[in-house]
Amino acid sequence: MSSEVKVPALGESVTEATVGQWLKQPGEAVAADEPIVSLETDKVAVEVPSPVAGVMGQHMVAEGDTVSVGTLIAVIEEGAVAAKAAAAPAATTPAPAPAAAEPEAAEGDGAQVLSPAVRRAVLEHGIDPATIKGTGKDGRITKGDVLAAAHSKPAAPAAAPAAAAGAPALAATGGRREERVKMTRLRQTIAKRLKSAQDNAALLTTFNDCDMSAVMEARGRYKDVFEKKHGVKLGFMSFFAKAACLALKDIPSVNAQIDGDEIVYFDYVDLSVAVSAPNGLVVPVVRNVDQLSFAEIELAIGDLGKRAREGSLTMEDMKGGTFTISNGGIFGGLMSTPIINPPQSAVLGLHRIEDRPVVRNGEIVIRPMMYLALSYDHRLIDGREAVTALKTIKEAIEDPTRLLIDL
Numbered sequence: 470m471s472s473e474v475k476v477p478a479l480g481e482s483v484t485e486a487t488v489g490q491w492l493k494q495p496g497e498a499v500a501a502d503e504p505i506v507s508l509e510t511d512k513v514a515v516e517v518p519s520p521v522a523g524v525m526g527q528h529m530v531a532e533g534d535t536v537s538v539g540t541l542i543a544v545i546e547e548g549a550v551a552a553k554a555a556a557a558p559a560a561t562t563p564a565p566a567p568a569a570a571e572p573e574a575a576e577g578d579g580a581q582v583l584s585p586a587v588r589r590a591v592l593e594h595g596i597d598p599a600t601i602k603g604t605g606k607d608g609r610i611t612k613g614d615v616l617a618a619a620h621s622k623p624a625a626p627a628a629a630p631a632a633a634a635g636a637p638a639l640a641a642t643g644g645r646r647e648e649r650v651k652m653t654r655l656r657q658t659i660a661k662r663l664k665s666a667q668d669n670a671a672l673l674t675t676f677n678d679c680d681m682s683a684v685m686e687a688r689g690r691y692k693d694v695f696e697k698k699h700g701v702k703l704g705f706m707s708f709f710a711k712a713a714c715l716a717l718k719d720i721p722s723v724n725a726q727i728d729g730d731e732i733v734y735f736d737y738v739d740l741s742v743a744v745s746a747p748n749g750l751v752v753p754v755v756r757n758v759d760q761l762s763f764a765e766i767e768l769a770i771g772d773l774g775k776r777a778r779e780g781s782l783t784m785e786d787m788k789g790g791t792f793t794i795s796n797g798g799i800f801g802g803l804m805s806t807p808i809i810n811p812p813q814s815a816v817l818g819l820h821r822i823e824d825r826p827v828v829r830n831g832e833i834v835i836r837p838m839m840y841l842a843l844s845y846d847h848r849l850i851d852g853r854e855a856v857t858a859l860k861t862i863k864e865a866i867e868d869p870t871r872l873l874i875d876l
Contacts, residue, residue, distance in 0.1 A: 473545075
């Protein structure tokens with residue numbers, strides 16, 4: 470008996486997806502509700518589970534294909550038919566054998582199936598996937614895992630080792646090559662949204678610098694007892710989230726949106742947090758962040774970041790958002806002009822902390838400084854309001870007591 474697997478409902482207004490990775494190959498046993506394929510939508514990756522226990526039958530679509538809701542994508546063989554399918558020789562399965570140059574060709578039984586992006590990264594960096602511990606869901610290897618392994622890999626000797634024989638001959642001779650890779654649906658959506666923001670909004674960015682001494686001192690003093698009590702580390706994001714809420718309360722237009730010829734003001738803050746995931750930048754939302762404690766904010770952001778790296782965010786995690794914080798400092802960025810996340814009207818950009826000489830009480834001293842950037846839609850937010858909001862954030866970070874007394 471066969472059971473059909475179709476593309477499920479993907480969320481409000483989402484009608485199509487791209488087949489990102491087959492998690493089960495024809496002939497492999499599957500359990501009921503076990504994920505068999507990952508679909509990439511405009512916002513997140515969605516794993517489709519098997520409706521029954523049995524053996525993976527035919528793939529009706531290939532990785533990279535675009536599929537609509539309700540499309541038949543696979544067949545699961547169950548019962549006696551499943552047992553027969555499991556015993557069938559590999560030649561009867563419709564899936565083509567992997568190319569000799571791909572890492573899977575050298576792996577034994579039970580080898581992990583790698584997505585196209587991961588395979589490319591493995592080839593480019595010469596990493597043996599068997600040596601990588603996957604951080605994705607169910608231990609799967611992500612592109613980020615490969616890049617991390619490449620960064621920790623010792624420099625290769627001048628002479629190419631024999632293990633590199635599987636790489637294209639052109640690369641070994643110092644020649645040049647090109648590769649065309651279809652953009653993922655998520656990357657296409659990111660490109661469209663960012664370009665739309667530039668085309669439709671009057672974007673402007675205001676800057677300030679912030680002395681991080683007080684926050685760093687508070688973290689150093691309370692981080693151990695904070696983690697012991699709440700089970701999460703005390704980071705900078707909770708301080709900036711609280712400071713942003715303070716500023717948005719004072720300057721409501723920074724937390725507002727344009728809807729046609731109307732302005733929508735929110736009396737709550739749903740904070741979008743830009744997170745780097747294996748497939749690109751995603752912006753999950755922490756709801757009612759203005760009502761949360763420091764620990765609740767850290768726990769929420771940590772959970773969203775973890776699920777973004779695992780590819781397990783849901784559509785609901787991405788909906789809404791009234792204001793965004795993007796921390797480019799974790800990648801070493803000194804300064805940037807972040808682009809707003811439509812239909813939001815403002816985004817706060819954080820950057821790396823570095824010791825710089827500043828003047829305090831007429832003397833030059835060294836302080837840990839960070840540049841802050843607030844990009845905003847000038848159609849709704851005046852320069853005075855943007856500068857005041859950023860100055861409020863700066864003052865709250867430099868004197869965290871303001872967060873406690875709402876000043």
